[in-house]
Amino acid sequence: MKKIVIFYSFEGDTKLIAENIAQTIGADILELKPKEDLKSKGIMKYVWGGKAVMMHEQPELLPLDKDVDSYDVLFIGTPVWAWSYAPALNTFFSAHLLSGKKIALFCCHGGAKGKIFDHMKEVLKDNEILGEIDFKDPLKNNTDENIEKVKKWAENIMETL
Numbered sequence: 001m002k003k004i005v006i007f008y009s010f011e012g013d014t015k016l017i018a019e020n021i022a023q024t025i026g027a028d029i030l031e032l033k034p035k036e037d038l039k040s041k042g043i044m045k046y047v048w049g050g051k052a053v054m055m056h057e058q059p060e061l062l063p064l065d066k067d068v069d070s071y072d073v074l075f076i077g078t079p080v081w082a083w084s085y086a087p088a089l090n091t092f093f094s095a096h097l098l099s100g101k102k103i104a105l106f107c108c109h110g111g112a113k114g115k116i117f118d119h120m121k122e123v124l125k126d127n128e129i130l131g132e133i134d135f136k137d138p139l140k141n142n143t144d145e146n147i148e149k150v151k152k153w154a155e156n157i158m159e160t161l
């Protein structure tokens with residue numbers, strides 16, 4: 001079974017988790033990078049990023065160097081933005097109408113993940129969802145423990161296949 005970890009990360013937390021999943025299960029990895037990402041730092045990033053989510057924006061992404069459709073198992077991760085997934089995933093989901101895949105979901109947040117997994121499951125409803133896991137700012141909080149946690153989770157998911 002071909003495996004891939006697909007993620008977007010603005011400040012590195014989701015990237016940390018994504019890289020550890022890929023390393024643990026020996027999966028390929030694909031980072032979604034908008035051609036023009038959020039420029040704002042500080043409080044303004046929430047304003048502009050939140051607006052992008054509310055407006056269902058689909059930022060143009062840099063070309064993907066993997067053939068997503070050729071994979072059977074996908075781990076998909078995002079930071080929580082305005083209680084949902086980041087706009088880069090919106091672009092990705094629109095461009096790749098995934099169906100019949102086995103998919104595990106992960107996210108990073110600051111303490112309020114809202115219904116992000118429900119939103120992701122809705123757009124991925126034609127797939128089998130293997131599991132979900134979330135982390136609170138893992139670069140700042142209990143980094144080593146969070147890495148152990150995600151490694152175990154990814155291993156457990158793979159054992160169910």
Ligand SMILES: Cc1cc2nc3c(=O)[nH]c(=O)nc-3n(C[C@H](O)[C@H](O)[C@H](O)COP(=O)(O)O)c2cc1C
Nearest residue numbers: 009010011012013014049079080082083110111112
């Ligand atoms: C535009 C924007 C909106 C955010 N909205 C939320 C939110 O609704 N709930 C929350 O818990 N954290 C929110 N955060 C915090 C991030 O989800 C959190 O810091 C996450 O760990 C960042 O992941 P990253 O480093 O991979 O970008 C938001 C951050 C940004 C930049």
